[in-house]
């Protein structure tokens with residue numbers, strides 16, 4: 001296959017990754033994207049989860065992208081962000097069984113075959129794992145950095161480190177690791193460490209990875225995901241909202 005993809009309209013590319021499923025990659029991707037948009041970045045979101053694209057649902061997008069005169073997709077604009085998803089190209093109700101070459105072709109179409117005009121920062125939501133999608137994107141794109149997401153659970157962390165080692169091997173800069181679903185704060189202010197405590201931060205230290213912070217469990221995060229409205233838009237002032245904003249401010253400074 002041909003060399004590096006040239007993406008004219010995009011300045012920075014950030015990957016949101018974890019080798020484990022269900023830890024909150026897509027949710028974190030959308031919320032960091034929204035926060036960066038509030039920090040004046042023109043944002044693109046690319047949902048590269050070929051196995052279970054969830055960005056269209058999380059952004060409440062029901063329409064399909066239109067095609068430009070030069071036969072490229074025009075990304076859907078929602079909440080002031082440009083969005084493209086593999087979910088627009090496939091039937092969401094049937095599982096996708098794709099082999100390597102097809103995956104690579106679809107990825108290329110979602111990058112080169114999309115009118116990504118004037119995007120400061122493209123956030124790419126990855127599928128779980130360390131497979132063809134991760135490998136292709138790291139080899140074909142100039143990545144500004146990766147955000148790795150993990151929950152505090154041992155099992156999630158083992159997978160997160162697996163992912164980190166893959167990015168290190170591919171010489172992709174790692175912006176840091178986010179601990180998602182870190183704790184639950186009750187109405188009376190009591191903190192419950194549902195999935196354990198401190199493992200992600202100490203493991204980040206051990207692996208010389210920057211620890212980006214702890215995003216608590218908040219039922220509004222999952223409710224907003226289901227509603228199709230980014231949590232951050234409506235909940236800036238919550239503990240989770242402030243933390244997401246803090247992480248985005250760090251990333252903003254780092255990639256500038």
Ligand SMILES: Nc1ncnc2c1ncn2[C@@H]1O[C@H](COP(=O)(O)OP(=O)(O)OP(=O)(O)O)[C@@H](O)[C@H]1O
Pocket residue numbers: 020021022023024025026027028049052054126127128180181182215216217218219221222223225226
């Ligand atoms: N901090 C949080 N508090 C409450 N719910 C959360 C939080 N983070 C994520 N969730 C919920 O957890 C579920 C999984 O999140 P999400 O889909 O973002 O994970 P994922 O890592 O992208 O999963 P997959 O590997 O399937 O792509 C969703 O229902 C989401 O709303």
Ligand SMILES: [Mg+2]
Pocket residue numbers: 025026027049054125126
């Ligand atoms: Mg996901």
